[in-house]
Amino acid sequence: MQRNEIYLKLREDFKKIFSSAIDAANPHKAMLHAVYLQDHFLHIVTSKSDHISIPLHDYARITVIGAGKATAPMAEAIEKIIGEKISEGIIIVKDGHTGNLSRIAQQEASHPLPDSRGMNATSKIINLLTRAQENDLIIGLFTGGGSSLLVHPADISLDDKILTTELLLTAGATIDEINCVRKHLSNVKGGLLSKIAHPATVVNLLISDVVGDDPSAIASGPFVADPTTFRDALNVLEKYHLAQKVPQSVISRLTKGAKGFIGETIKPNSQFLARVTTRIISSNIESLEAAKRKAQELGYNAIILSSQIEGDTKEAARFHGRIAREIHCSGNPLSRPACIISGGETTVKVRGNGLGGRNTEFMLYAAKEIAGIPNLLMASVGTDGTDGPTDAAGAIADGFTLEKAHTLGLDIETYCHNNDSYRFFEALGDLVKTGPTKTNVMDFRIILAL
16 A cells, blocks of 8 residues: 555544444443442342342432533433333533433533533532431432532632633643542532431442543542542642642641541441442453454554553653554564553643644653554543633644655654643644544544554
8 A cells, every 4th residue: 555545544543443442432322331220229239249129110310410521311211211100300511511301300511620510500400418317318419520510619619619720720630639629619519429328228330431430539539438648638728839829728628638637538348338230331351341442353463552641741652652663663562453542541740832732732742652663543532522711622643744744844752841732733634523522531642453
């Protein structure tokens, strides 16, 4: 094949493989696969050894609540499964991520920074749960993005919560660290919804967007025990030198909590968790496995590197770039045609004032590593279809990306310095735009070599 034909094939193969990954993470399909109704029992099956049955006739009312980028398709599925048995409900979704619902209300709100719409919708959820009785069933549907959408600040203003979140994001704090702080500034996170819903029975269904699939980290665990403390939250602010930058109200609350003047988030063995059942119905590894199968169908030797890649975006990009170069130089860890797949979520430390997210930032540094390697493509994309504050899911690069950039007068170092990855790939026509996928199982990265 000619050079242009090779790169067209690589891009088409990427699209097919990524589509398989997204399809495997479809929240509606995941719900219908894991949850079904039979003889008035709601069955939840997440593995051969994990099967729970809930007798719906034991409950006077069924309420559905939730928050996250992928919550609407989950809600559509639960309406299909139990339909008129649902008494009422409300979910909070990111703008543009609504679904076709008839019994469950939905409210759009802002992400990744919260807004008043999310706060008002959260107040409605609190009101629903406050009225719950012992013979009520609460079905919770939570996915990535829920931490920003489900928002009800404790002892601080919404503006103070927004500023604190923004400072943590730009400082390069990990999602676990951000959630640790958010939980201790909230009336609903860190298991606190379980306290509000008590003594009702709660079935808490999750789609994981976090490395390691820790339920307490998904949407900041509104129905899950929180292992972190007020002291931990203060340590996060000190680690990133933010104690003097966040609002005084934030420091005041966290300090009071660390001294024991404010009750902690919900801990393991709490009485409020006794009637809560939590299950993860979909995660990143399932998407990666589907992508691997599609790559093999297309004739590639394929492996999954890891579903748990995290840490500094720049360093992760360099590592993946070196793997690509190793394939070229020695045929390791796979001979061509090769497909290397990985997932996870890295962290960008923002120093400039450019536009981009962690996936385009990843590809900016990867492009430098793979410069000059023929017959090779790399991509990094968010499975939710959104990379940071942009309309792109991520970007594609190949061995000639730097050459193309030079021809257009683009200095990649300037774009790196300014965290301006979106505009770099926009100028090259190499952004990946999918629109909202209505799922969210972290990021997807791929190396293809022919």
